[in-house]
Amino acid sequence: MNLRQLIVAMTATLLLASCNDEDFVAPSFLNIDAIRLVPTPGVPYTAAEGFCSADIVSCYVEALYKGGTKVEMLGLYQLPFTALVLYNGEVEYLVVSPAVKISGISGLQSYYPFYTRDTLRGLTLTTGDTLRLDTLSVMHRVARKGILLFEPFEYSPETATEGSLSVDSIQWHRDAPAEACSGRGYASVHVPDTLITVPFSIKRDFVVNDPTAIIYLELDSRSDIPFEVYMHARSSSGGAIERQRVMVVNPSSDWRHIYINLGRTWAAFNYYPTFHVSFSALNVEGKEGDLRLDNLKLVTTSALL
Numbered sequence: 001m002n003l004r005q006l007i008v009a010m011t012a013t014l015l016l017a018s019c020n021d022e023d024f025v026a027p028s029f030l031n032i033d034a035i036r037l038v039p040t041p042g043v044p045y046t047a048a049e050g051f052c053s054a055d056i057v058s059c060y061v062e063a064l065y066k067g068g069t070k071v072e073m074l075g076l077y078q079l080p081f082t083a084l085v086l087y088n089g090e091v092e093y094l095v096v097s098p099a100v101k102i103s104g105i106s107g108l109q110s111y112y113p114f115y116t117r118d119t120l121r122g123l124t125l126t127t128g129d130t131l132r133l134d135t136l137s138v139m140h141r142v143a144r145k146g147i148l149l150f151e152p153f154e155y156s157p158e159t160a161t162e163g164s165l166s167v168d169s170i171q172w173h174r175d176a177p178a179e180a181c182s183g184r185g186y187a188s189v190h191v192p193d194t195l196i197t198v199p200f201s202i203k204r205d206f207v208v209n210d211p212t213a214i215i216y217l218e219l220d221s222r223s224d225i226p227f228e229v230y231m232h233a234r235s236s237s238g239g240a241i242e243r244q245r246v247m248v249v250n251p252s253s254d255w256r257h258i259y260i261n262l263g264r265t266w267a268a269f270n271y272y273p274t275f276h277v278s279f280s281a282l283n284v285e286g287k288e289g290d291l292r293l294d295n296l297k298l299v300t301t302s303a304l305l
Helices: 003-018 263-268
Strands: 028-032 034-037 058-065 072-078 081-085 089-101 109-111 118-125 130-132 135-138 147-151 171-173 186-191 197-201 215-223 227-233 242-249 252-261 274-282 289-300
Touching: 028 058, 072 081, 118 130, 118 135, 186 197, 186 274, 215 227, 215 242, 227 263, 242 252, 242 263, 252 289, 274 289
Parallel strands: 028 130, 034 135
Antiparallel strands: 028 081, 058 072, 058 089, 089 109, 089 118, 147 289, 171 186, 186 289, 197 274, 215 252, 215 289, 227 242, 227 274
8 A cells, every 4th residue: 555545544534433423424536647638629730749748747626516506626636646535426527627837836736727627527426436537638728829939849841940949059959859858859058168158039029918818938848957037028118128037947857848927027017018038048057058948838818719
């Protein structure tokens, strides 16, 4: 028996011991192993290489029981999980909402509004048994115009460019499937030991006219060195363009998917509609290093499906 199973068993024992016969509800169990992001049927661009790169680490689970009138929040669970449920019988529906680590912070997990929720019907929870849902699938719910940028660094003769990043310090690896996070291509930045930082940026500006919109930058990174993410904008019409640091991303020997909330930084610019995003690879220890990037995506809720 592993630690998770032991905790569930101990919890069940305590509940059984503390209940009176008249208000006792025999528990059942719910299991979900993983949640994956899959292409949206009939929406071709969501099937592009790298578009469904994701890191869904937890989920919120809500339930409406048979004959009930109120949806109950069962909790936020780290994947994979087996949870104790104080109910047995038919379930009208179960809603599973995928959650991610905001800006890579384990203690800051939230439902990601760009992913669909999974609603399951026709389920039954049985006393003492585990309802196994195994791996669930969710989809992107952003319309094409809500995708401000998607750069998978994949080469094709029709789009034979050097990608969306400034090319002065970027190397685009066109055919390296063993090194890429997905597909065959990725980008890298080399920082020699003679430099403290190597800046680079996304080539174009972005415009979001809705001050209530949510804006996220997603990316896959694998790096020997830390790097910074910046946002550039004016605070008012006619004002000077300023730069604000969004976050510092720590090194990682493995590819990891990061969800970076640009909203707070955008607020510092009074939601000025035109903004720019840049990066800075850092040499903090006086040693050379490499930053590798794949599957850059900038999305906004100003155009949700």
